[in-house]
Amino acid sequence: MIKRLVAILILIFLISVITIYFARQINWQDLGTVEYSLGAVSIPDFLPPPQITLLAVGDIMLDRGVELSVDNHGAGDFNFVFDKIKGLKSGADIMLGNLEGPVAWGGADGGGIYSFHTSPLILPVLKNLGFDVLSVANNHAADWGRTAFTETLDNLSKNNLLFVGGAKNYASATEPVIIEKNGLKVGFLGFSDVGPTALRATSSQAGILLASDPDFVGIINRASKKVDVLVITIHWGDEYKVNHNLRQENLAREAVLAGAKVIIGHHPHVIQDTEKSKEAYIAYSLGNFVFDQYFSLETMEGLALKLEINKDGVSRVEKKPIKINKWFQPSWMASSTESF
Numbered sequence: 194m195i196k197r198l199v200a201i202l203i204l205i206f207l208i209s210v211i212t213i214y215f216a217r218q219i220n221w222q223d224l225g226t227v228e229y230s231l232g233a234v235s236i237p238d239f240l241p242p243p244q245i246t247l248l249a250v251g252d253i254m255l256d257r258g259v260e261l262s263v264d265n266h267g268a269g270d271f272n273f274v275f276d277k278i279k280g281l282k283s284g285a286d287i288m289l290g291n292l293e294g295p296v297a298w299g300g301a302d303g304g305g306i307y308s309f310h311t312s313p314l315i316l317p318v319l320k321n322l323g324f325d326v327l328s329v330a331n332n333h334a335a336d337w338g339r340t341a342f343t344e345t346l347d348n349l350s351k352n353n354l355l356f357v358g359g360a361k362n363y364a365s366a367t368e369p370v371i372i373e374k375n376g377l378k379v380g381f382l383g384f385s386d387v388g389p390t391a392l393r394a395t396s397s398q399a400g401i402l403l404a405s406d407p408d409f410v411g412i413i414n415r416a417s418k419k420v421d422v423l424v425i426t427i428h429w430g431d432e433y434k435v436n437h438n439l440r441q442e443n444l445a446r447e448a449v450l451a452g453a454k455v456i457i458g459h460h461p462h463v464i465q466d467t468e469k470s471k472e473a474y475i476a477y478s479l480g481n482f483v484f485d486q487y488f489s490l491e492t493m494e495g496l497a498l499k500l501e502i503n504k505d506g507v508s509r510v511e512k513k514p515i516k517i518n519k520w521f522q523p524s525w526m527a528s529s530t531e532s533f
Contacts, residue, residue, distance in 0.1 A: 243376035244503045247424065248285035249457045250515075251479035251495045253319070253327075254293040256311040258485030259521045266520050271318045274483055277524035278515070282323030285499060286374045289326045289381070290319075290482060291426065291459040292356075294333035296348055300341025308336040316352040326370060330358025330385035330401040331428040331460065335392040342392060343399040358383025358426065359401040363394040366402045369416040369423065377504065380420030382413065386429035386444065387460055404429065404444055410451045417452025421504045424455040430465065430478055435491070437465050437477035449473040454506040457498075463491040467498075467512075469533055474500065474507035485521050493517040508533055 255263075255271060267273025275281065282288045294309030296316060302308050319327070327349065334342055342359070349356045360366040369380035386404035394400030404427055406412065417423040425448055430441050437458075445456055449472050456475045458465065465478035479496045486492035499511040510533075514526040 242503045243421070244501060244508070245286040245374045245377050245379060246284060247379070247455070247500045247502055248282060248288045248497060249476070249479065249500065250288075250290045250482040250497045252293045252331075252459050252462065252481050252484055253290050254309060254311070254333075254481075254484045255315045256294065256309045258487070259483060260312065262485075262520045271312075271315050272321075273520075274522055275318070275322060277518070277522045285323070287325045287372055287379065288323045289424070289426070289457065290324055290328070291331060291428065292327040292329055292345075292349075293331055293484075295337050295341040295345045297337065297341040297344035299344050300337030303336055303338060305336060307333070309333050310337050310341065313348045316348055316354060320352050320354055324354060325372065326355045326357060326381050328358040328383040328426040328428070328459070329356050330383040330403075330426070332385065332387040332389060334359065334385070334401050335389040339392060339399060342401075346399060355381075356383075357381045358385065358428075359392075359399070360394060361399045363396050363400075363402075366394040366400070367408075367412045367416075369419060371420055377502070378419075378421045379502070380416050380423045381425070382416055382423065383426045384409070384428070386427055386440070409444075410447050413448050413451035413453055422454045422502055422506065423452055424457065425453045426457045426459065428460045429458055430461045432461050433463055433489075433492070434461055435463055435465060441477055445473075445475050445477075449475075455500065455502065462486055464494065464496045464514075467510075469507065469510075469531075472506070474510065480515075481517060482515065482523055483521060484517065487519065487521075495523065 263271055263273050296311045296313050355370045357370050369382050371380050384402050384404040392400045393403055431438055448456055454473050458477045461478040462481055464480040467476045481495045495515040497513040500507050501509040511528055511530045513528040515523045516526050517523050
């Protein structure tokens with residue numbers, strides 16, 4: 194009887210020692226990242242990776258024939274333009290577009306044959322549609338001078354719209370706009386490769402950021418290190434050409450090597466090709482989103498891209514073609530999806 198009791202006590206003691214030993218091997222403060230091992234197999238916890246959805250559209254121009262259509266058919270309300278494209282931002286976390294030309298009351302017409310000067314009344318409409326970031330780097334940015342361009346930046350800020358491709362000075366223009374959503378830090382930069390060089394941002398003057406900047410690669414590289422994913426817009430290419438050119442291809446290659454994960458192109462006014470590599474997704478031109486170029490079918494069409502993005506870049510894209518009617522209202526056409 195005594196021997197049995199001693200054996201039981203010894204067994205209890207051994208179990209206690211073993212339990213205490215293994216308890217000390219577990220990091221109880223790291224329960225959020227516990228991994229369970231089965232032999233050589235490690236099974237991590239199944240938290241989904243951080244991801245956002247970006248909706249990108251092409252050129253937005255609400256002056257000239259578009260404004261005339263709003264006055265004649267929409268009682269002067271710019272919401273008329275978007276009556277056919279309800280739920281534009283549905284399912285997207287961030288929306289991006291190119292603002293073609295100054296949006297200001299002031300400035301002086303530079304006298305160009307195509308000179309845009311859009312009413313600031315469009316900005317609350319774009320904000321209510323869901324736009325978050327607009328590029329101001331394009332060939333029409335200086336149509337009404339530096340004064341109108343500077344006012345455009347102020348008007349965007351007043352309407353809580355972020356902008357890339359230009360700023361009050363060069364240092365600010367080279368800093369990425371950063372939006373953090375769903376645990377992912379997304380940066381945005383903008384460039385123009387078609388001028389106007391006279392509106393180049395300087396250390397003391399507002400202006401745009403040019404793709405011909407000698408520090409083009411450095412600007413992108415430094416920005417990429419501040420975010421999880423860097424998206425850049427470039428105004429580039431040949432107008433009305435459906436194929437991208439060698440200059441676009443070379444700039445895209447430099448940008449990708451410098452750290453850009455997504456490149457969105459504008460300026461040709463027609464849709465150009467897209468390509469996906471291991472490193473990045475490139476859309477050479479999304480064509481027009483709102484414009485009054487009714488002289489061809491190609492210029493009355495555009496492309497919206499709904500991009501699912503994680504730290505590795507684009508994992509899925511929905512291509513959403515757009516048709517612009519005779520009143521310059523965009524509407525959806527049949528979409529298609531690609532996964533990578």
